[in-house]
Structure formats: C-alpha cells, structure tokens
Amino acid sequence: MGYGGGEAACGCHEGPTGQMPSVKKQTARAGKTTPIKRRDRDRTRQEILDIAFAEFAENGLSGGNTDAIAARANITKRLIFYYFNSKEELFTAVLEMAYAKMRAAEEDLHLEALEPEAAIRRLVEFTFDFHHANPEFVRLVSIENIHRGRHIGASQRLKEMTQPSISQIAKLLARGVASGAIRPGVDPIELHMTLNALSFFSVANRHTFEAQFAWDMSSPKAKAQRRSEIADLLWRYLRKV
Incomplete structure (x- = not known):
C-alpha cells in the first residue's frame, strides 16, 4: 500500500525552493556547525527508478518489493513514497x-x-x-x-x-x-x-x-x-x- 507524497510520508521537510534543506550538526569542541551533504533530489529519484527497474523486471509488479528497493538504495521505504505515491x-x-x-x-x-x-x-x-x-x-x-x-x-x-x-x-x-x-x-x-x-x-x-x-x-x-x-x-x- 502506498503512502501519500508529502513531508509526513518521507519524514523530511522541504525548504521554500522545493529542495531538501541542509542539516547542520554541532561540533562538540568548537561549537561550530558542519553542513551535512544535502541529498540531491533528482539523483535520488533516478536511483530509485534504476533499482526499481531491475526489481520489477526480475520479479514483476506483484512480486517487486519496495523494501528491497529501499535497502539497495540505502534509503527508507517512506522516501520512495515521498517521490512516488504508490507502488503502482x-x-x-x-x-x-x-x-x-x-x-x-x-x-x-x-x-x-x-x-x-x-x-x-x-x-x-x-x-x-x-x-x-x-x-x-x-x-x-x-x-x-x-x-x-x-x-x-x-x-x-x-x-x-x-x-x-x-x-x-x-x-x-x-x-x-x-x-x-x-x-x-x-x-x-x-x-x-x-x-x-x-x-x-x-x-x-x-x-x-x-x-x-x-x-x-x-x-x-x-x-x-x-x-x-x-x-x-x-x-x-x-x-x-
């Protein structure tokens, strides 16, 4: 069953430009902030598609497993449904x-x-x-x-x-x-x-x-x-x- 495509679905939030914002992490020693690399939206979407292509071609729509796709992409399954509202x-x-x-x-x-x-x-x-x-x-x-x-x-x-x-x-x-x-x-x-x-x-x-x-x-x-x-x-x- 698919999730709705929104911020709640993927557990992430978008900035005003429509891109996922950088997260900053406090360093314990100097109190400085170090930016964590922002995930590229287009690259992530394409990676999901490439992995899903192999999964569906091998196992079909019914047998295709979104958990397996998420694991291979090293993302959460909810992020898949952030980009695509459903398996279909x-x-x-x-x-x-x-x-x-x-x-x-x-x-x-x-x-x-x-x-x-x-x-x-x-x-x-x-x-x-x-x-x-x-x-x-x-x-x-x-x-x-x-x-x-x-x-x-x-x-x-x-x-x-x-x-x-x-x-x-x-x-x-x-x-x-x-x-x-x-x-x-x-x-x-x-x-x-x-x-x-x-x-x-x-x-x-x-x-x-x-x-x-x-x-x-x-x-x-x-x-x-x-x-x-x-x-x-x-x-x-x-x-x-």
Whole structure:
C-alpha cells in the first residue's frame, strides 16, 4: 500500500525552493556547525527508478518489493513514497523511463539521411540490437502485458512518446513510395508492430524455443543471422517489385 507524497510520508521537510534543506550538526569542541551533504533530489529519484527497474523486471509488479528497493538504495521505504505515491505509480514511472530510453535512441538514427532500403535495414538493426541489449526491457513489457497494459494506458507521457517513432516510419515510407523504392499502402503502425514482434520474439521466447528445438539463438553468430533475416524479410515485404 502506498503512502501519500508529502513531508509526513518521507519524514523530511522541504525548504521554500522545493529542495531538501541542509542539516547542520554541532561540533562538540568548537561549537561550530558542519553542513551535512544535502541529498540531491533528482539523483535520488533516478536511483530509485534504476533499482526499481531491475526489481520489477526480475520479479514483476506483484512480486517487486519496495523494501528491497529501499535497502539497495540505502534509503527508507517512506522516501520512495515521498517521490512516488504508490507502488503502482513507481511501476508506471519505471515504464516511462524504459520506453523513453528506446525512443531517445531512435531519434539518433537519422533515417532521413539514408536511402529507403538502407534506412529500413538500419531501423531493423537498431530495433533488434536494442531488444537483445536490454532483456530487462523485454521482460518489463511482458509483465505490463500481464497487467493488460493498464499503466501504459493511463500514462499520457507514454502515449506521447509513440508519435515521433511512428512519424519517423511514416516519413520513411512516404519517401520510399515517392522514389519508387517502396510499394504504397503500408501502414506505419503495422510495420512498427511487425518489426518489434520479430525482434521481441528472439529475446522473450529464446529459452522455450531453444529448449524445444535445440536451436542456438544467443550466440553472436546466431543473432547476426537472425538480424539479417529480419531485415531481408521486411525489405522484401516493403519493396516495390
């Protein structure tokens, strides 16, 4: 159960600027005051989010333990609820942070500088590599699906994050159609979904697939081959014959 986000909840008080004030300690010998380092609010909040990300990705929302998060952050549990009113709010903030990381990286692709085929292959490579480099992100998304996407659905910030990604794909498709390289009529959301489904599977389903088919999905060679096959598959789907 969460606590209300206020001074009583964390056992601390804020100064007029909204920052936690310095506490001064009297020295026994000289009667002087020595300032105790003030906790940086943004740094503390980010540390909570980073630790909560690992905790929720490993144990889910229901199994995630705020006591464990507090212990790892070396803070009180009440301080967690000073920054985040509830465990659910903390989980939503973790999702926002995780998706923001991916969206920020997508902005650096500069697909507009590439020819349509090269741009599609670059997008595939990025998406595939991101999922493999961030298996905790894949687990977190799977956990949110268990909860029927209710946290993402309630977050306006997460909804807004989607638009630049889809807009980037839409512009790439339009440019490809105009040049005669890509066939018309491809929906950018459908393409985004297909690309992520193909990339997501090899991380989310790796263990069960390997166990059933004795198929290597985790070696550098296997990942490079799978990435190349996805790029070939999508380009053959998109190109104008």
